[in-house]
Amino acid sequence: MKQFIAKILSHASVSDCFFELAFAWDAAAGPVLPGQFCTIRVSPYSAPLLRRPFAFSRYDEKTGVAAIAYKKRGPATELLSCKPAGGTINIIGPLGNDFFRFATAGYAHFYLVAGGTGFGPVAFLANHCAQRNLACTVVLGCRTRSQLPRLNLLPSVKAVVCTDDGSEGIHGTPLTYLATLSPMQYASSAVFSCGPAPLLAGCHEWALARGLSCFVSVEQVMACGVGACMGCAVRVTDAGANGFARACTEGPVFDSRRILWT
Amino acid sequence: MDLSVAIGGKKLPNPVGVASGTFGYGGEYEQLVDFAAIGALYTKAVTLMPRPGNDIPRIVETPSGLINSIGLANVGVDRFISEKMPHCRELPCAVVVNIAGSSADEYARVLEKLETCPGIWGYEINVSCPNVKHGGMAFGTDPAQVERLTADLRKRTKNPIIVKLTPNVTDIRTIAKAAQEGGADAVSCINTLVGMVIDVGAKKPVLPMGTGGLSGPAIRPVGVAATYAVSRAVSIPVIGLGGISGPLDALQYLLAGASAVQIGTANFVDPTTTARVLAGIREFCERENVSCIKDLHRFIP
Ligand SMILES: Cc1cc2nc3c(=O)[nH]c(=O)nc-3n(C[C@H](O)[C@H](O)[C@H](O)COP(=O)(O)OP(=O)(O)OC[C@H]3O[C@@H](n4cnc5c(N)ncnc54)[C@H](O)[C@@H]3O)c2cc1C
Ligand SMILES: Cc1cc2nc3c(=O)[nH]c(=O)nc-3n(C[C@H](O)[C@H](O)[C@H](O)COP(=O)(O)O)c2cc1C
Ligand code: FES
Numbered sequence: 027m028k029q030f031i032a033k034i035l036s037h038a039s040v041s042d043c044f045f046e047l048a049f050a051w052d053a054a055a056g057p058v059l060p061g062q063f064c065t066i067r068v069s070p071y072s073a074p075l076l077r078r079p080f081a082f083s084r085y086d087e088k089t090g091v092a093a094i095a096y097k098k099r100g101p102a103t104e105l106l107s108c109k110p111a112g113g114t115i116n117i118i119g120p121l122g123n124d125f126f127r128f129a130t131a132g133y134a135h136f137y138l139v140a141g142g143t144g145f146g147p148v149a150f151l152a153n154h155c156a157q158r159n160l161a162c163t164v165v166l167g168c169r170t171r172s173q174l175p176r177l178n179l180l181p182s183v184k185a186v187v188c189t190d191d192g193s194e195g196i197h198g199t200p201l202t203y204l205a206t207l208s209p210m211q212y213a214s215s216a217v218f219s220c221g222p223a224p225l226l227a228g229c230h231e232w233a234l235a236r237g238l239s240c241f242v243s244v245e246q247v248m249a250c251g252v253g254a255c256m257g258c259a260v261r262v263t264d265a266g267a268n269g270f271a272r273a274c275t276e277g278p279v280f281d282s283r284r285i286l287w288t
Numbered sequence: 289m290d291l292s293v294a295i296g297g298k299k300l301p302n303p304v305g306v307a308s309g310t311f312g313y314g315g316e317y318e319q320l321v322d323f324a325a326i327g328a329l330y331t332k333a334v335t336l337m338p339r340p341g342n343d344i345p346r347i348v349e350t351p352s353g354l355i356n357s358i359g360l361a362n363v364g365v366d367r368f369i370s371e372k373m374p375h376c377r378e379l380p381c382a383v384v385v386n387i388a389g390s391s392a393d394e395y396a397r398v399l400e401k402l403e404t405c406p407g408i409w410g411y412e413i414n415v416s417c418p419n420v421k422h423g424g425m426a427f428g429t430d431p432a433q434v435e436r437l438t439a440d441l442r443k444r445t446k447n448p449i450i451v452k453l454t455p456n457v458t459d460i461r462t463i464a465k466a467a468q469e470g471g472a473d474a475v476s477c478i479n480t481l482v483g484m485v486i487d488v489g490a491k492k493p494v495l496p497m498g499t500g501g502l503s504g505p506a507i508r509p510v511g512v513a514a515t516y517a518v519s520r521a522v523s524i525p526v527i528g529l530g531g532i533s534g535p536l537d538a539l540q541y542l543l544a545g546a547s548a549v550q551i552g553t554a555n556f557v558d559p560t561t562t563a564r565v566l567a568g569i570r571e572f573c574e575r576e577n578v579s580c581i582k583d584l585h586r587f588i589p
Contacts, residue, residue: 067558076556249556252317254316259341
């Protein structure tokens, strides 16, 4: 973990609502794993004030390139989208735990489910799995075909696309697709999910009903990003944690059975 | 040039500390900051029993600030001593433990437990948290209670006692004087201001408790005015905080009458703020031929 000023190597739209920003990674900050995130200070002034968290969408140790994929949602992402390649950004990272620590032996296959801003980390995870010969299926959900981000998935990654309006792939959400799977298909699988809360909750319920493990990356507003402020708390079931866990350090990836779903 | 700060017979190595609740127990920021540049670490509030904290969400950004409703989430004094202090003790900076409670008795019992624990420089008495139903700010808005509480804690320790003041009062000077009467060695001002953000779409407040505490650049002028007023009302040192994000902000507080400052919300934005502020203060004092922090107080009568 380190704070550093990174050079922006490329910055382009990858769908009609997604941008990918690639930047030079400082090796002294240590390697990056899928599921981890960084925080970016988008403005040198006092508004927007807080650093914003973004999950990594790729990282290549050899070339020293890291990237995030993001959606414009408000003032910080609006400002971020104006930063040109060749310019710089203020990064702290890598932060949080990673998906991979949960991808232990015993699973024959992974469903990697993404919706909304979850595309980036899921693409990163999918390529990571492919490089390690771990079988996985990426299930991407978005509103319509034009929103589908062009993220470079390795050829061996199987991808299923779901659109709300049916303009591409399956007509429905990733949950529609999961519901069609037979026990033969999902046997020995685990689910990793990143996206809007209803999608995460849906994946959790789907997996629970089938006795499968599900791991989710949760989103919560963050102030410090390093575990100091207790601002990013999420509700968890274990009493030992006093009912709350910090998304930034104990997460953002949790076993879905640990989350208190409401 | 001497940048050390004398408080209650002890000395802080330099005038720039990190504010309670924004730096955890130190370890969280270890990879990002040089603790040798920090004058004092004011810990997250410590209470008698562990507290889970308030319902979520707990943070909302506001124009040049943020409102928090953390609610004194902490591990409790016993686990603080066994789990956090061993690491805190190794830090090169002074460790000031922020104490909170729901009753005078709770403050006293927390302090007594901490007295048995080596490595604590002093105590900051939090009578100003706006995010709890009992105790906290309820103490800090009543001069009689502040004086009684301070006097009671005074009897139990020789370590410096700093009373942290709330700006959510009619006249902050009366509270500061009460702390001084009770035997406080210093006061810190200010804690957060009560604030609310309403989600217009949902037609309800964003934070489940309704209100929270406003901090950050937005409150700096309030903190500077409070420091100016308090430092003229008491003879003990005043520690200024609220919205400091750079050396010029800190110098405003020092010129207004503060003997030391704390950095809070700015740590979230740039964890190296403390080092930057300290370097800027040193440079300013050199340029202006100021020999010590006290010497800065002569400019504004
Ligand atoms: C661990 C983590 C990973 C994330 N990864 C991505 C990603 O890969 N791509 C992506 O597009 N987005 C990601 N986000 C969300 C991203 O942080 C928000 O979209 C961004 O903060 C919005 O800021 P804004 O000023 O543009 O919008 P705002 O108007 O401030 O907020 C829009 C929404 O973003 C969320 N948000 C606002 N401030 C914060 C904050 N300080 N911390 C966290 N969330 C906030 C709020 O829920 C709000 O509803 C991630 C969030 C977390 C916690
Ligand atoms: C997330 C957060 C948690 C805080 N927790 C505490 C606390 O436990 N005890 C306390 O005395 N003050 C607490 N404060 C108040 C700060 O120490 C400080 O008084 C206030 O934020 C104003 O300074 P700033 O504008 O530099 O942040 C907290 C502030 C924030 C933002
Ligand atoms: S964002 Fe501060 S503890 Fe997680």
